[in-house]
Amino acid sequence: MNNISTLIGEIVDVKTSGEAIFRGTLIEVGQDIIVLFDDENFIYIPLLHVHRINLSDNIDETISDPNEASLKKIEAISYRKTLLNAKGIFTEIYVTGGNSLHGYITEVLSDYLVFYSPIYKTIFISLNHLKWLTPYKQNTTPYTLSNKELPVNPPSIPLLHSFEEQLKKSEGKLVVLDTQVTSMKVGVLKKVNNGFIELTIVNGENIYLNLDHIKSLHLP
Template identity: 85%
Template sequence: MSNISTLIGEIVDVKTSGEVIFRGTLIEVGQDIIVIFDDKNFIYIPLLHVHRINLSDNLDETISDPSETSLEKIESISYRETLLNTKGIFTEIYVTGGKSLHGYITEVRSDYFVFYSPIYKTIFISLTHLKWLTPYKQNMTPYTLSNKDFPANPFSDPLLHSFEEQLKVFEGKLIVLDTQATSMKVGLLKEVKNGFVELTIVNGESIYLNLDHIKSLHLP
């Protein structure tokens, strides 16, 4: 375990990718993820996106102890175990674009997971690009919708092992990348090959996107 664990129980500031700073009590440190409590929510942050963690300089600030745990307690918390334990729980996640997504993790694969959003429907998200997640309380649902509004199996086709393999399934289909409806992120997926995605955008031009920098994909 990292020496970060010496800060457990202290109020800390955590600077993450995107220049976002979270403040809260450090609850847990895992091999590749940390958990803080900000007096309202548990925030799970993969260490991949932690740029800095330090004791808060606001000495007068107090944060109450959480009255309950957020997820099922496991012996050694990890990023993958957190995703698996979050399946089926209404969750807020942040990937990119200055806006968080709300919905449910439905499946976890080797290097991506599947997220169902009432707004965007099924989204395929690279594991390396999830910045943080916050599970809501167990009895909450998005927009107060009832459980009957959510399909039991939102994506019924077989899921492939890797993110690259899964993207190949959508060759020949219109797709949206990174949940951004911009001219360079929406188009016809022509081919996934040699680490690049060939996308035909609205004006008929072909562009080539590095697969390592593609954060998510969904169908419009």
């Protein structure tokens, strides 16, 4: 347990990667994750993406105590345990760009997870690049879709142990990287080698992207 735990029960401001700032009551601190409650939702933030935590300077602000946790209680909370606990629960997550993703975690592998979204369907997301997640309240679904429209058990797909191996499996296919339909993030994945991805973009040019900075993979 780190010294951040001294702030448990206090209203804090948390600045994260992507310049996002969250304000809420610090509910729990794990070895690699913190939990906030912002009066409506629980927000789970990996410490990897926490830039700053400080007491809120709004001394008149109050936040009610949560009635119940959005995920079942974990004795020793951690990032991985949180993800496993969230499997099958409708969840909002943020990875990159201007919009969060809505759907649910279906699998958690060694260094990536599989997320099923009504918009993108199956997305492979690097664990190093998930900035935060917020489980929906019970009996809530994204866009009020039914289980038929957003199935809890989507068709199973072969999964490999690591994110890099899953990328290699997509060689020769049209891919969208980082859920960003831009000229430099959409193309045919030609090769994954020596930490770089070779991508043929729409004009036929080959570009090379550093694998460490690839946040997600989607096959349209």
